[in-house]
Amino acid sequence: MSIVNTSDVKSIRNIQEEIVAEFEVYEDWMDKYNCLIELSRDLPVIDPRQKVNENLIRGCQSKVWLNADYQNGIIHFSADSDAIITKGIVSLLIRILSGRTPDEIMNADLSFMDQIGLRENLSPTRSNGLLSMIKQMKLYALAFKTKYEK
C-alpha cells in the first residue's frame, strides 16, 4: 500500500462538495435512489474474512460490516451491507472518510447528507445501521489515535 500524503488529497469538505454537485443533477428521488443503487455496485468488495460478526454493526433492519486498518497515520475503511440502498450510502461514507487521518475523521461533519436530501437515512429511527456506522468510524479514529499517536 502506498504512503498517502494527506496534503495532496482533497479535503473531506472538497469531496462532500463534489458529491453534492453530483447529486444536484437528480431532480426526483427515484433518480437519487437509482444513483445509490449504482454506487452500491461500485463499492469495492470487502475481504470475506472481514465480514464477520466482530465487524457487524447491528442496525435493526439492514446489516453493515465495517473494517478499519491503520497504516502510517492513515485509516482505511472497507465495508459492506446486505441492503443495496444502505450499501450505496456506505460507499459515499467510505469515499469521504477512508484514507484520512484520525483527526480528520473525528472532526468530519457530514453535512452533505442534508444537502443531497438523504438526511432521513441517518435518522436513528431508520434503524439501517448507518448512524452507528459513522459513530463506529469515529470511534476507530479515536482508538487508533490513542494507541499510535500519543
Added chain:
Amino acid sequence: MKYNVNAIRNDFPILHREVYNKPLIYLDNGATTQKPLRVINCIRDFQRFRNSSIHRGVHYLSEQATGEFENARKTVQQFIHALHPHEIIFTPGTTASINGIAFSFGEKYVKAGDEILITEMEHHANIVPWQMLCERKKAVLKVIPFSDEGKLKLDELDRLITPKTRLITVIHVSNTLGTVNPVEEIIRKAHASDIPVLVDGAQSVQHTPIDVQKMDCDFFVFSGHKVYGPTGIGILYGKEKWLEELPPFQGGGEMVDVVTMEKTTYNGLPFKFEAGTPNYIGAIALAEALQYISGLGLDHIAAYEQELLDYGISKLSELEYVKLYGTTRPKSAVISFNLDGIHPYDAGMIMDKMGIAVRTGTHCAQPVMQHYGISGTIRASLALYNTCEELDALVDSVKKVKTMFS
C-alpha cells in the same frame, strides 16, 4: 347493509393527507390503526370540558369522569362478551397486560421446574415476559412449533402438555403471518388438564368478533391503538376466579383498602390491578372506538377485510418473484412477503417514496424469521378502511421495486 368503504374513509381525517406529494396509502395497520374523527373529538372534548381525575373527588367533574370511565369498562366488557365488568382491567397495552400476568401468575403458581408453554409464532411481547418469569423461578419455557405454511403443529400439543405445565399462552392472530390460530381447540385441551390459557388478541380484536366466554380463555389481552383507539391504553381480561386469586402486579394508590405502615389490604376487583391514576381519557376514547366499529359491525368488517386480503394475495401471487409467508387458512388481514433477491429494507424504502406505508423487518417476531431463515419480510397489514385500489398501488410499487433492483 352494504359496506360503504368510501363513506368510512371519510371518518378518518389522516387518510386524506399526502406524503411526498402522493396520496397516503396506509398499510401498516398491524403496527397501529388510524383514528376516526369521533375518537379524536372524544379526547379533545374530554380534555377541554370534562377533565377530572376519577374515583377520588366528591365534586361534579370527578363524579362525571368516574362515571364515564366505568361506562368505558362496561363497553369493553360487552365488546368482548365478558361476564362481569370487573373482569376488565385497564392497562397501558398488550405488553403491560402480559407482563402483569407473567408477574402475578408467576409469583403465585410457578416454581422451579414448572413449565410455561408458548408458540413459535409469538410476538416478542408474549415471549420475553415468560422468559423473565422462567429465569426468576427457574422454570422452563416450551414451544409449540408451526409448519412452513404457518400453521401451529397441534398434534404435538399432547406431548408438550405435561403435569408440570402451568400456563399456555398463544397469539390469536399472528402479527407476522396472519394465521388465525385455533385457540378454542388449544383451550379445550389445556382445560382438560386444568391448565389456564392466555390469548394475545392484539391482532384479532380489530378483525373479528370476540366472545371470551365462548372461547373460554382464562386471560385475553389487547391494545387500544390497534383497534382504532388511542395509544397508552389496553385491556387485560381475566376470569373472575383468576383475578380474585392473583396478587396485584403493581402497588400504589387506588388499589388499596387499608394502608398502615405495617400492612396493606387490597381493594377489590378491578381496582386491585389498577394502581395509580389510570389512563382514564384513553379508556373513554377506547370505548368510543369500540362503539364506532361495533356500529359498522365486526362481521361486516371481517367479511370486507377477507375480500381485501384475498384480492391482495391473488394480485401478488401473479408475480413469480413474490414469496408469501403464512399461506395457511384461516388467515386474517396480514400479507407478509419478500421479493426474490431484494432486501425488505430496500423494498420498503422505495415503497415509502411512493406513498405506501408498509412495515419491513422482523415485526418483533424474530423466531418467525429464524423459522424461515430470513432477515425480515415486507408486511402489508390491512384495516377496515383500505381498498382494492390501494392494493393495486401496492402491487405497482412492488413491480417498481423489482425493476429498480434487477
